Amino acid sequence: MKLNRNSLLIAGSIVALGMTSTNASAEVRINGFASIYGGITTDSDQDKLFGYDDDVAFNPESLFGLQVSADISEKLTATAQLLARGENDYDADFEWAYLTYSFNDEMSLSAGRIRIPLFMYSEYLDVGYAYPWARTPQAVYDVNFNNMDGLRFNYATSLGMWDAELQAVYGKFDGDLNIGGVPTASTLENFAGLSLDLTYDWFSVRASYYATSVTIGADVSAIQPFFALEPEKYNDLVIEEDTGTFGGIGATVDYNDWILGVEWVTYTVDDSIIQTTDAGYVTIGKRFDSSTIIYTYSFLEATNDTSAVSGIPSTLCLAPNPADPTQCALLARDFVANDVFLAEVENDNHSVTYRWDFNPAAALKFDYTYKEYSLRDNLPSDDSQGVFTVGVDLVF
Amino acid sequence: MKTLAFILLTLFSSASMAEIAVIVHPSNASALDDSSITRIFLGKAKSFPDGSQAIAVNQSEGSAATNYFNENLVGKSASQLKAYWSKLVFTGKGTPPQEVASDAEVIELVSKNPSLIGYVDASSVDGSVKAVITF
Numbered sequence: 001m002k003l004n005r006n007s008l009l010i011a012g013s014i015v016a017l018g019m020t021s022t023n024a025s026a027e028v029r030i031n032g033f034a035s036i037y038g039g040i041t042t043d044s045d046q047d048k049l050f051g052y053d054d055d056v057a058f059n060p061e062s063l064f065g066l067q068v069s070a071d072i073s074e075k076l077t078a079t080a081q082l083l084a085r086g087e088n089d090y091d092a093d094f095e096w097a098y099l100t101y102s103f104n105d106e107m108s109l110s111a112g113r114i115r116i117p118l119f120m121y122s123e124y125l126d127v128g129y130a131y132p133w134a135r136t137p138q139a140v141y142d143v144n145f146n147n148m149d150g151l152r153f154n155y156a157t158s159l160g161m162w163d164a165e166l167q168a169v170y171g172k173f174d175g176d177l178n179i180g181g182v183p184t185a186s187t188l189e190n191f192a193g194l195s196l197d198l199t200y201d202w203f204s205v206r207a208s209y210y211a212t213s214v215t216i217g218a219d220v221s222a223i224q225p226f227f228a229l230e231p232e233k234y235n236d237l238v239i240e241e242d243t244g245t246f247g248g249i250g251a252t253v254d255y256n257d258w259i260l261g262v263e264w265v266t267y268t269v270d271d272s273i274i275q276t277t278d279a280g281y282v283t284i285g286k287r288f289d290s291s292t293i294i295y296t297y298s299f300l301e302a303t304n305d306t307s308a309v310s311g312i313p314s315t316l317c318l319a320p321n322p323a324d325p326t327q328c329a330l331l332a333r334d335f336v337a338n339d340v341f342l343a344e345v346e347n348d349n350h351s352v353t354y355r356w357d358f359n360p361a362a363a364l365k366f367d368y369t370y371k372e373y374s375l376r377d378n379l380p381s382d383d384s385q386g387v388f389t390v391g392v393d394l395v396f
Numbered sequence: 397m398k399t400l401a402f403i404l405l406t407l408f409s410s411a412s413m414a415e416i417a418v419i420v421h422p423s424n425a426s427a428l429d430d431s432s433i434t435r436i437f438l439g440k441a442k443s444f445p446d447g448s449q450a451i452a453v454n455q456s457e458g459s460a461a462t463n464y465f466n467e468n469l470v471g472k473s474a475s476q477l478k479a480y481w482s483k484l485v486f487t488g489k490g491t492p493p494q495e496v497a498s499d500a501e502v503i504e505l506v507s508k509n510p511s512l513i514g515y516v517d518a519s520s521v522d523g524s525v526k527a528v529i530t531f
Contacts, residue, residue: 031485067486079488100488105442110488123487130482154489161431163440290475357475360457395482 029069035128037061037391046385049371050135051087059086061135061389065095065126075102083126095126095147110152117167117195120206120250120263122146128393132259132294133353134367135389137281139298140248140265148173148191165197169210179218179274180342188212188244202255207248214244214269220340226312226332233311236271237340244269257287259294273341275302285353292355302345306337346375362394415518416464417527419503421510424448428513428528434470436513438480439490444513452493453502453514461499465515468531 039052039060051060063086069079077100084092098112115123121136125146128134135141150171157164170192176183193210216239227234250263264280278301285294312333315325351369358364372384418433420426426444435441437452444450455461457474466472472480484490496502502514507524521527 029491033482033486065486069488069491077488081486096488098488115487124483127482127486130479130486156489158435158440290473357473360474360478363475395478395486 027071030066031069031396032064032066033127033129033393033395034064035062035126035391035393037134037389039387039389042386042388043384046383049369049385049387050138050389052387052389059089061391062086063126064090076100077102098152106155106157108154110154111150113147113149114152114169114171115147116145116169116191116210117152118143118146118208118210118246119248119265120252120261127395128365128391129361129363129395132285132292132355133283133296133351134365134369134391137263137283137296137298137349137351139279139300139347139349140263140281143267144177145173145175145188148188150191161200163199165199167195169193173212177216179216182218184216184218186214186216188214189241193246203251203253205249205251207250208246209248210246212244213241214272214274215240215242216269216272216274218273220273223332223336223340226316226336229313230311233308236308236311237273237336239269239272239274242269242272244274259283259285259287259292271308273304275304275342275344277302290357292353292357294353294355296349296351296353298349298351300345300347300349302343304337304341304344306341309333309336312336344375345373347371347373359394361396362392364390364392366390415530416461416468416515417518417521417530418469418513418515419506419521419525419527420444420513421506421508422524422526423510424513424526426528430469430529433513433529437470437493439484439492449511450513451509451511453505453512454493454495455499455502455515456495456497461515461517469515 036058038056038058039050040056041049041052041054044054051057063083065081065083067079067081069077071077079100080097081095082092083095084090094113096113096115098110098114100108100110102108117123119140121131121141124130125136125141148171150169153168155166173186173188173191175186177186178184179186189212191210191212193208195206195208197204197206218239220237223237224234244267246265246267248263248265250261253260261283262281264278266276266278268274268276279299281296281298283294283296285292312329314329316329316332349369349371351367353365353367356364367389368386370384370386376383418428420428424444426446428445432441432445436450437454442450463474466474466477470477481490481492485492496505499516499520502516503520503522503525506512506514518527518530
């Protein structure tokens, strides 16, 4: 992983290796990763998919990352990752920056801006080289946020031939989340949870669970008058210090050049206009020497609990156009359930990816992904879109 | 069948390189098998079976010794290993073993430090280090 051409660092570390005590200055490691992708959709009438439309584009999924890590002492390491995304015009941002204190070989505590180990691939979403697909299955991984400021505790140990890794995180996210297509100021406070990974050579399983207090500044105050008689039902729509939960389970097999992966996740924000999302995928592939071909099916179902609309009385007079009060109430309930709650969605996705490891540090990938909706509020249910992408993932 | 296997084995070993030896400091009395060596080189074990610290030393990426070691002992291709280490490096959870350029350098480092473990062409092994397995 270390740059071979970085002979000065290597020479320094060899000296350190050879000596029994090291009091030389901090060792600095620089590693990088990059993905350069181009893509085009097959259908000009439909929405963009992964940022692509029916004109070839190279920026939506391309990125360049640089990680600098310095051992400040034997126990203390500083790590920062700078990431430039094509979709942001390659403006570089510090994706992570944290200090890690190692208590021993098994336990460490990191503090700073950390990546949340939400689901199986969440921690290295941007490092395309590390997984077989062109992108992680989006039904599961198209989560709005990935990083937060806080603490991460790691405990890694081996139990015979099994390796176990427990991660506990605590922190806060403060930033814009994409709510119904609109970036909206949001905070996730007291974000806390655990993930456990168990690995036996070619087999691994994982489970994770997180809870947080969610406040999202989506303004729905215009409908507050409907709930004059039952204000608590209005509070069941507003996203203010409501409990959000995230859970996931998954497993992977990499045996005799066969690759198998399954993952299922669910997340929601209680008592709010945010949907409950269930998503998952199954992926199966085979490695042939330096080539891998892999098929992935993924699904997403986002559903609403609209019971709070019963807080709108069964007769209602709407000021500008006083009509039949019962009719008005039905209209108001219908409006809140369908247009204030975020859209209910069901979609299925099929991907075929071919990966060619043409160099030990670079992989060429061809991908075709087809997405079809079986439910999509206010839109024809037969929407579908396909996208071809070709790209190179590398690490250095 | 046995003859065929023998011929294949002979062809294979003569077509590739000579045997590789995994070496440690002469004072290291740990019993090491393929899986315990693999675990040390993958960063999953950080100590020898006797509990003392273990630090792996690789040869250069792409060198004949490294390729032979990875494919025959670790059981992973260069790309698979790169992907494995990418996950650890870019999540801040591990760094791959240091690399040195030659058998002579591995032997010199290992002969001076009881924590180290490396691999060299079996014919390079001298009395300053101990070969734990040869394959």
